Amino acid sequence: MAGIYIHIPWCRNVCIYCDFHFSVSMRNKAELLESMISEIDLQKEYLGGEKIETIYFGGGTPSVLSADETGRILEHIYRLFDVSGEPEITLEANPDDMAVDYLQDLRKRGINRLSIGIQSFFDDDLKWMNRRHDAGQSIKSIEAAKRAGYDNISIDLIYGIPGMEISKWYKNLEMAFSSDIQHFSAYHLTLENKTVYAHKVKKGMLQEPDEKSGSLQFELLTEMAAKMGFSHYEISNFFLPGFISRHNTSYWKQEPYLGIGPSANSYNKISRQWNVRNNSLYIKEISKGIIPSTYEMLSADDLYNEYILTSLRTAWGADENIIKENFGAGKYDHFIKQAEALIQKGKLEKNGNSFIIRPSWKFFADGIISDMFFTG
Template sequence: MAGAYIHIPFCKSLCGYCDFYSITDNSLKEALVQALMREASLRSSYLEGEPVETIYLGGGTPSLLEPAETEALLEAVRKNFSMDTNPEITLEVNPDDVHEGYISALKKAGVNRISLGLQSWNDKLLKYMGRRHDAAQSARALDTVLREGIENVSADLIYGLPGMTVADLKSDLEKTFAYPVKHLSAYHLTIEEGTRFGKLRKEGKLKETDEETSALMYGIIGSFCHEHGLIHYEISNYALEGYISRHNSSYWKQVPYIGLGPSAHSYDRRSRQWNVADVKKYIRAIEKGEIPSEWEELDRLTGFNEYVMTSLRTMWGIDLQHVEEMYDKELHDYLVNLSDRYIRYGLMKREKNTLILTDQGKMISDNIIAEMLSDL
């Protein structure tokens, strides 16, 4: 199986925290759609016939596309790649882009999963982040999505924002799960260089949430989701049974995927490839029949480290037998020996041949993963 990611970089405005490639000049939207369709044709052999099980349109703001444009992109994937009989097809949607008939048109085009960028139900925090919508628009969007027939809805929330309280977080969770959402992605704010928040931090105008509060918030999210029957299947992701994101899981399980569009990444188990993060350069190259990308071959150690980095974030953990078969006995023994102290500290557990982080370990997962990467 395989996945397909389509990057739509256009935004009406830029959020203060976002470091994904995005632009506010939407004048090239039609040209980009044509280029994306052409790239799918030019790279039709990339997945080597493996059936595409998931398609994900991310951004940027994919909900700025007209439903007919979304349908054309999905048809280009179907035309150029082998398809699974029941693919998961996700579109990221901003609440303020949802209007009557929009979701119905997406469903007709083949979209069967919506990732709704709520981020918060607090209008003050939404404004601080630079979001275009308010809480009332989030409520209307959820009502419309569910009424127009897409029941597989994932909600995005951000926590650890400057000035955000535990009460704010609990309110966000309660208001989100007042609706029958099937999946939650809850991300702690990370401040990246080159963003508005990064600039504010450099100027000393942004106070980051302390570690103790961050850990408390993370625990609250986990407990809340557990009480509502959601499975904590990845550090930042929770889902009801049967609604785990198949697309995101494919990244964590090293499933091949093709990325279409400016800045999109691709992976074929042997190498990683990424397109230029410039929509004008991307369109010009595709029009000439060229793929504007760079790539790197994945050697044994790079592949191993990527496996550790992605697998340890999930409830499936590190399969030691897979490590020995895919890499070698030396790396298998390296993990067994290194994991021993984490197991003693209660940060990790070993179940048969699998290493999995405990709830306590998940709270410092970045540190544990960094220490487990190998330079053998």
């Protein structure tokens, strides 16, 4: 079982908070797409013939591609890989790109799940973020996806924005739950280096994310999601029965995946490789038959820390048997000692063989997880 991630490295404008790799110049779009097709050829052995269960177009903004361009990439994957009969094929779409006929064309090419970058149902938040769409388009985009025939729709929302009142977050959630979505991701705003946001905070023009209000908003989020029948399966992710994100779940269960395109990373259980975050350099190297990536063999400590990092963010938690079998007695003893101390402090709980972060501590998961790392 494996997945393929395709990074589409363009955006029409710059959202102030975003540090994913993208360019706003589409000058070399055709050439770069050809390079991505060539990279698929070069990487065709990477997953060792494993069946492909999920394909994910992320970005950047994958909805800047035409349906034909997206279809061409998919056809090429189908030609070279053993794709399952019932794959999950997701495309991240921005609300301002979501015309019904375009979405229908994407469906014909094989896209069967949309992840819509709504972020907020309020114009002032969207302006603050420098999004291209407005609140009306946030609502219309979900309706367009339904009309185009999608029955597996996810949306992204952001909370913890400086000055955001809890009543506004409540209304955002009400809007989300009153629309026909099956999954959503709600991210606490993070201040990433080298973003417009970071620059403005440094100059005193904007405030840092509001962690205190953020933790109350997280509490409201989890309560409302539970009432609406959504399962909270990863810190930022929620699904209705039958609509878990298979692709993201496979990352959190350490399944192998191949990443195609500038800045994409790949993982095959023993190593990780990162493609260069530069569109021109990517094209240049691929034209010479070279995959422009840095490669890292994962040490036993890295593999253990990755397992802790991903599993403790999920509802199923870290399994002591997996730790014992995969990482050996030394790491197991370290884990049990740390986990027991965290249980004493009320931060972790044990369910069967699994250790899970308690609901009231989930918002602070990052700190708990780094306390559990093995540093030698």
